[in-house]
Amino acid sequence: CRVSSDGKPPKFQPPPKPVIIDRKTQKEERRFLSPEFIPPRGRTDPLKYYIERKDMIQRRKVFNIPEFYVGHVLAVTTADPYASDKSNRFVGICIQRGGKGLGATFVLRNVIEDQGVEICYELYSPRIRAIEVLKLEKRLDENLMYLRDALPEYSTFDVNMKRVPRKDDEEIPVNKVQVRMKPKPWSKRWERPKYNIKGIKFELPEHKMKAAQKWSQPWLEFDMLREYDTSKIEEKIRKELSEELEK
Amino acid sequence: MMPIWTKSGEKHAVTLLKVQDCHVLRYLSKEEAGGKTAKLLVGGKNVSPFSKPESAHEIFKEAGVPPKQKVTTFNVTDDAIIKPGTPLYAAHFRPGQFVDVTAKTIGKGFQGVMKRWGFKGQPASHGQTKTHRRPGAISTNQASKIYRGKRMPGKMGNIYRTSFGLKVWRINTKHDIIYVNGSVPGHTNCLVKVRDSKLPTYKDCNKNPPFPTFFADGDEELPEDLFDEEIFQFTDPSVTFA
Numbered sequence: 001c002r003v004s005s006d007g008k009p010p011k012f013q014p015p016p017k018p019v020i021i022d023r024k025t026q027k028e029e030r031r032f033l034s035p036e037f038i039p040p041r042g043r044t045d046p047l048k049y050y051i052e053r054k055d056m057i058q059r060r061k062v063f064n065i066p067e068f069y070v071g072h073v074l075a076v077t078t079a080d081p082y083a084s085d086k087s088n089r090f091v092g093i094c095i096q097r098g099g100k101g102l103g104a105t106f107v108l109r110n111v112i113e114d115q116g117v118e119i120c121y122e123l124y125s126p127r128i129r130a131i132e133v134l135k136l137e138k139r140l141d142e143n144l145m146y147l148r149d150a151l152p153e154y155s156t157f158d159v160n161m162k163r164v165p166r167k168d169d170e171e172i173p174v175n176k177v178q179v180r181m182k183p184k185p186w187s188k189r190w191e192r193p194k195y196n197i198k199g200i201k202f203e204l205p206e207h208k209m210k211a212a213q214k215w216s217q218p219w220l221e222f223d224m225l226r227e228y229d230t231s232k233i234e235e236k237i238r239k240e241l242s243e244e245l246e247k
Numbered sequence: 248m249m250p251i252w253t254k255s256g257e258k259h260a261v262t263l264l265k266v267q268d269c270h271v272l273r274y275l276s277k278e279e280a281g282g283k284t285a286k287l288l289v290g291g292k293n294v295s296p297f298s299k300p301e302s303a304h305e306i307f308k309e310a311g312v313p314p315k316q317k318v319t320t321f322n323v324t325d326d327a328i329i330k331p332g333t334p335l336y337a338a339h340f341r342p343g344q345f346v347d348v349t350a351k352t353i354g355k356g357f358q359g360v361m362k363r364w365g366f367k368g369q370p371a372s373h374g375q376t377k378t379h380r381r382p383g384a385i386s387t388n389q390a391s392k393i394y395r396g397k398r399m400p401g402k403m404g405n406i407y408r409t410s411f412g413l414k415v416w417r418i419n420t421k422h423d424i425i426y427v428n429g430s431v432p433g434h435t436n437c438l439v440k441v442r443d444s445k446l447p448t449y450k451d452c453n454k455n456p457p458f459p460t461f462f463a464d465g466d467e468e469l470p471e472d473l474f475d476e477e478i479f480q481f482t483d484p485s486v487t488f489a
Contacts, residue, residue, distance in 0.1 A: 044435055047422060048263055052249060058481035079256065081488040103250045126479045126486040127256040 032067045035097060036104030036123065037237050041228050052101040053237070057244045059124050066131060070094050071139035071175065073157050074108060076121055077130040087129060090119055091159050095144035109147055111156040116148065135164045137175040140199040149186035150179045150200070193217075251416055251426065252479040256486045261416055262431045264348070264439055266423040268293045269335040270312045274328055275320075284322040287329060290315030291438050317438045327459040337423040338461035340441070342475035344415045345449035346425075349440040350433035354405030364398040408432045412446045418473040 037056070039049040059065075068074060073093050080088040092108030095118070099105045104123045109116065121128060147155045154177075178201035181190075190197050191204060193216040202209060220226070251261045273288040280286040288306065294316040296304060307314045310331045340346065360366045360382040368380045382400075386393045410431055417426040425441065433439055443453065461469075474480055 042435075045265070047265070048249075051263070051419065051422065051424065055481055062482065063485060079485065079487050081256075086488045101249065122250070122258075124250075124481075125256070125258070126252050126483075129485050129487070 031238060033234055033238055033241070034065070034067070034104075036100050037241070038100070038230050038234060040100050049101065053240070054244075055102060056124060057241065061245065063128070064131075065123055066133050068094060068106075068131075068133050068136075069138050069172065070097055070142050070144055071137055072133055073135040073161070074106075075130075075132045075134055075161075076108065076119075076128060078121070078125075079127045079129055089159075090117075091134065091157055091161060092117075092119065093144070093147070093155065093157060095147055109144075109155050110159075111152045112159070114152070116152065116155060118148075132163065134161050136166060137173050139175055139177075141197055143195075144199070145188070146181070146186075146190045146195075146197060146200055147179070149188075149190065150181050154179050248430065249426075252486075253477045254479050254486065255477075256479075256488075259416070259428060260430070261426045261428060264425045264427055264431070264441060266335065266337040266339075266425065267291065268313075268315070270310060270315070271329045271331050271333050271335065272306050272310045272312065272315070272318060273331050280320075282322065285325060285328060286320045287323050288318055288320055289335065291317040291319070319440050321442065323459075329459050333460070334463065336420070336461050336463060337418050337425050338420050338469055338473075339457060340415050340418060340425055341453075341456050342415050342417055342473050342478075343452075344456060345444040345446070345452050346413050346415055346427060347409050347411050347442045347444050347446075348413055348427060348431045349407055349409040349442070350431060350437055352404045352406060352408050352432045353434045355403040357401065358403040359400045360398065363400060363403045366398075412444050412449060414475075416475050416478055419471065420469045420473065421471045 037053060039046070071094065073091065075089060075091045077087055077089045079086060090108060090110070092110035094106050095109050096107045097104070098107075099122075102124045105120050106123065107118055107120045109118045111117070177199065179199055180201050180203070184204075188195065189212070190200060191202055191209060191212040193213060248260055248262050251259050253259070268291070270290055271287055272290045275286040275288070277283070277285050290307070290310075290312065292315060293313045296314045298316075299314050304314060306318070312332060355362070359380050361368050361380050366382055369375050369378045369383070371379060382398075385397055385399070410429065413431070414428040415425055416428060418424070419426075427441075431439060479486060
C-alpha cells in the first residue's frame with residue numbers, strides 16, 4: 001500500500017486499458033524466401049552454407065532476382081557470344097525450380113513454331129542480364145513437368161507478351177486450371193499418387209485411376225525421419241538476408 | 248562443392264577445403280629422416296588428448312601445441328624450413344597456384360569384381376545359371392597358377408589417393424578456406440593433405456607465393472578474399488560479350 005507524501009489517500013489510478021490485438025484481420029506479412037537459400041539436410045558444415053549465402057547476397061545486390069514461383073511466365077535475357085546482338089531473350093513458363101545455393105536453376109518452357117523448347121537457367125550465372133516476371137500466377141502443383149504431355153496450347157506463350165499489370169501487391173493468384181493431356185503413353189505415369197498432381201484433368205477410365213492408387217504409400221506422411229522442419233532455419237536466414245540487403 | 252564462373256561465362260565446379268588449426272610439429276633433417284630432403288611434420292585438426300595414446304603426446308608437447316588428429320610429412324628444401332610450433336594458414340597458397348590433394352577415399356567395404364574393377368559380368372538371361380556378377384576365368388591352363396595382382400573381389404576404398412594439378416581459384420583468409428578446382432578424394436568433412444603440385448607442367452607456376460609460409464603476425468594485411476584473375480566476382484555487373 002503506497003504511502004503518500006501529503007498524508008492524503010493516493011490519487012486513483014485507473015487500470016491500463018486492455019489492448020485488443022485482432023488476430024483474424026491481422027494478415028501475416030507475406031515474406032518470401034527463395035527456396036535455394038534453405039540448406040538441405042546433410043552432414044555439411046554450416047559454414048559452407050554461410051559463405052555461399054554471402055556470395056548469393058552479393059550477387060543479388062548487383063543484379064535483381066525477382067520473386068517468382070513455379071507457374072509464372074518469365075522473360076530471361078542472357079548474353080550469348082554466338083548471337084548477332086550478343087544477347088538472347090527467351091519467354092516461358094517456369095515449370096521447375098531446383099538446386100540449392102549458388103547452383104540454383106529454373107526451367108522455362110515454351111512452344112515455338114510447334115516445337116516445345118525447355119531451357120534450364122542458373123539463377124546466379126553471370127551471363128543472365130535480366131529476369132522479368134511477365135505474368136504472376138501460381139499453379140496447383142510445384143512441379144509442372146506434366147506440361148510436356150499436355151496439349152501444346154497450355155505451354156504456348158507469346159514471345160512478345162507484355163507485362164500483365166498487377167493490381168494488388170498482396171496475394172499471388174492461384175490458377176486452378178485443369179490441364180488436358182495428350183493420349184497416353186506419357187513420359188511419366190502422372191496419375192500415380194507419388195506425383196500428387198492436382199492440375200490435370202484425368203480423362204482415364206475409373207478402373208485405371210483405381211489401379212494407379214495401388215502404388216500409393218499412405219504411411220509416408222507419418223514418417224518422422226522424413227520430417228525437415230525449416231521454420232527456425234528460415235527465420236535466421238530471413239533476418240540475415242534483410243540485414244544484408246539493407247546495407 | 249560449389250559452382251564458380253569465369254569472366255567469359257564458363258562454369259567450373261570447385262571444392263572448398265578448410266585449413267583448421269594446422270601447426271608445424273617437428274623438423275627432421277635429411278640425415279635423421281633418411282631421405283633425399285629434409286622433412287617437416289605437420290599436424291591437422293585439434294582433437295581431445297584422450298583420443299590419442301600417451302606415447303603420441305610427446306610430439307605435441309615438444310611443439311607446444313594441442314594434440315592433432317592427423318600428422319603428415321612434407322618433403323622440404325633447406326630454405327623452406329619452418330620453426331616447429333608455427334601455425335599454418337590458408338594464405339600460404341595463392342590463387343592461380345596448382346595443388347595436389349591427397350586423402351583417404353570413401354570406404355565401400357567388401358565389394359565384388361564388377362564394382363571394384365569394372366568387369367562386365369555375365370548376361371542376365373539366356374540360360375545363365377547363377378552367374379551374373381562373377382569374374383569368370385581367373386587364369387590360363389598353361390600358367391598353372393594365378394598371377395600376383397589378379398583383380399578379384401575385396402575391400403574397396405579407404406586408401407590414400409591423390410588428385411594432381413588442381414587449380415586454386417580463391418582463398419578466404421578470414422575463415423581459412425581454399426577453393427580448389429574439381430573434385431577431391433574423400434567424404435565430406437574428411438582430413439585432406441594439400442601440397443604444391445609436383446607435375447612438370449606446373450613447376451614454374453607459383454608466382455611469388457609467401458615463402459616459407461604466410462605469417463599471421465607479420466606486416467602484410469591481406470584482404471578477406473583473394474581471387475584469381477579470371478574469376479567473375481559477384482561485385483561486378485553481369486558478363487557481356489562485345
